[in-house]
Amino acid sequence: xxxxxxxxxxxxxxxxxxxxxxxxxxxxxxxxxxxxxxxxxxxxxxxxxxxxxxxxxxxxxxxxxxxxxxxxxxxxxxxxxxxxxxxxxxxxxxxxxxxxxxxxxxxxxxxxxxxxxxxxxxxxxxxxxxxxxxxxxxxxxxxxxxxxxxxxxxxxxxxxxxxxxxxxxxxxxxxxxxxxxxxxxxxxxxxxxxxxxxxxxxxxxxxxxxxxxxxxxxxxxxxxxxxxxxxxxxxxxxxxxxxxxxxxxxxxxxxxxxxxxxxxxxxxxxxxxxxxxxxxxxxxxxxx
Amino acid sequence: xxxxxxxxxxxxxxxxxxxxxxxxxxxxxxxxxxxxxxxxxxxxxxxxxxxxxxxxxxxxxxxxxxxxxxxxxxxxxxxxxxxxxxxxxxxxxxxxxxxxxxxxxxxxxxxxxxxxxxxxxxxxxxxxxxxxxxxxxxxxxxxxxxxxxxxxxxxxxxxxxxxxxxxxxxxxxxxxxxxxxxxxxxxxxxxxxxxxxxxxxxxxxxxxxxxxxxxxxxxxxxxxxxxxxxxxxxxxxxxxxxxxxxxxxxxxxxxxxxxxxxxxxxxxxxxxxxxxxxxxxxxxxxxxxxxxxxxxxxxxxx
Numbered sequence: 001x002x003x004x005x006x007x008x009x010x011x012x013x014x015x016x017x018x019x020x021x022x023x024x025x026x027x028x029x030x031x032x033x034x035x036x037x038x039x040x041x042x043x044x045x046x047x048x049x050x051x052x053x054x055x056x057x058x059x060x061x062x063x064x065x066x067x068x069x070x071x072x073x074x075x076x077x078x079x080x081x082x083x084x085x086x087x088x089x090x091x092x093x094x095x096x097x098x099x100x101x102x103x104x105x106x107x108x109x110x111x112x113x114x115x116x117x118x119x120x121x122x123x124x125x126x127x128x129x130x131x132x133x134x135x136x137x138x139x140x141x142x143x144x145x146x147x148x149x150x151x152x153x154x155x156x157x158x159x160x161x162x163x164x165x166x167x168x169x170x171x172x173x174x175x176x177x178x179x180x181x182x183x184x185x186x187x188x189x190x191x192x193x194x195x196x197x198x199x200x201x202x203x204x205x206x207x208x209x210x211x212x213x214x215x216x217x218x219x220x221x222x223x224x225x226x227x228x229x230x231x232x233x234x235x236x237x238x239x240x241x242x243x244x245x246x247x248x249x250x251x252x253x254x255x256x257x258x259x260x261x262x263x264x265x266x267x268x269x270x271x272x273x274x275x276x277x278x279x280x281x282x283x284x285x286x287x288x
Numbered sequence: 289x290x291x292x293x294x295x296x297x298x299x300x301x302x303x304x305x306x307x308x309x310x311x312x313x314x315x316x317x318x319x320x321x322x323x324x325x326x327x328x329x330x331x332x333x334x335x336x337x338x339x340x341x342x343x344x345x346x347x348x349x350x351x352x353x354x355x356x357x358x359x360x361x362x363x364x365x366x367x368x369x370x371x372x373x374x375x376x377x378x379x380x381x382x383x384x385x386x387x388x389x390x391x392x393x394x395x396x397x398x399x400x401x402x403x404x405x406x407x408x409x410x411x412x413x414x415x416x417x418x419x420x421x422x423x424x425x426x427x428x429x430x431x432x433x434x435x436x437x438x439x440x441x442x443x444x445x446x447x448x449x450x451x452x453x454x455x456x457x458x459x460x461x462x463x464x465x466x467x468x469x470x471x472x473x474x475x476x477x478x479x480x481x482x483x484x485x486x487x488x489x490x491x492x493x494x495x496x497x498x499x500x501x502x503x504x505x506x507x508x509x510x511x512x513x514x515x516x517x518x519x520x521x522x523x524x525x526x527x528x529x530x531x532x533x534x535x536x537x538x539x540x541x542x543x544x545x546x547x548x549x550x551x552x553x554x555x556x557x558x559x560x561x562x563x564x565x566x567x568x569x570x571x572x573x574x575x576x577x578x579x580x581x582x583x584x585x586x587x588x589x590x
Binding site: 058124129138139217218221233242246248252 | 358385386389467472475491493495496497498499500504507508511514515
């Protein structure tokens, strides 16, 4: 009797917890949408998303340059972080002796714990002057991407390493027994088998990249002009909200919420794309 | 083999789960730290809207509501805390909203005192508002310490920030593209700079690097040899060089005498002559004790 009761209780508690998360998510989405709608209807969805001029002072609200800014820093940072992260994960899981690993692994994990303002500060004081030697002011998409790369690396490394470690030893033994070298084993057996886990790491890293705000504000320059090169300053969608929400009223405030809606849709698309990609990957793996 | 596979997968799921929770925990810690850091720095304007209510016992009693400029808000908070310590039975509530909100709310009586960090516009002068100057704030135009151009006219400044003059050699300096740095749209400091330097219809160039606080803007200019920007007087130090404008140095004395051209007032506005508690509070703010607090960050009126 009591066992049944405990069982039921546990079931309901789990249900309620899960449900709460969904409800909170829904409420946030609804709230952002409700606050952003006036801007969409006033400015027009097309003009808002594809407009190139953001001048709240003279009622111009176009966020195209910020969409481009957000995509640019995310893509460039991932291009740098993914190969580096996967290589580091392979090192930790397959190559490095346990002594090296016992130092490297905690170091990587500590990187996650550093608050993003600190990354931003280091970027601002150290990286910006270095990049300015290449050209421009130093406040640029490139600088922001480098900072972001360091920030997403631990996520990619940890999750990739875990998924590589989770591969049964029989896979490795099988490959080695067939005469494959260590590198051939890693390339031909381990990486394909760990693909979905590595993919999850990359997606999580990308989520962090696109959502990062504070560090980006500090190093990207926040300029409202359309960026023409990696050395140009730009503004991200998150930065736009954080910079101006303190002062915004009326249409301006609503336009910032609308920026949030765009960001929300963005992340939704990104996650769905990743899910589809990962599913296809694991299906292929099963068939293969 | 199959069993091992399932085990492997479970292990992966578990580690993923752990990773998630740790990530969230660390993110949470980050946010807390961030809030602490942001709360700790005086950004001269970018404080959010906060309401403060304190009630205790004492002889003078009643409530005062103040709201408007986010630049005035931190000063108002310090002043009201001091006021409430002296008269524990009074309550002072402080909200933000921006200078325009301060003017409007004072005029329609929503607030006892409206706060503004700029002069009243012509359209606002007919509202019957009594203006009480709380303090003055000078805005210094700054360049990198290594910059050889030390002196500019207001007209040159306007052209630089509008993106019309783009190289330091046009101003008698070394060859180098000028990097314009400014505050974000809506900032009181930017608003005052636009009003006093840019004029009605000239915009700050869209190529400008924008930073969200006086401190960050100063760091930007300090680290970039071709940069130019503007910050509140209170943030000046030896890392940057304050430009001499129209032949006048950026000093508190010059701002007081009115020779320095970029000075804005911080105002308290009341609908008509203040009475009772409101008058007491404004007298306190303009008095020696209040001005000592004001002088920590701004130019005292005394």
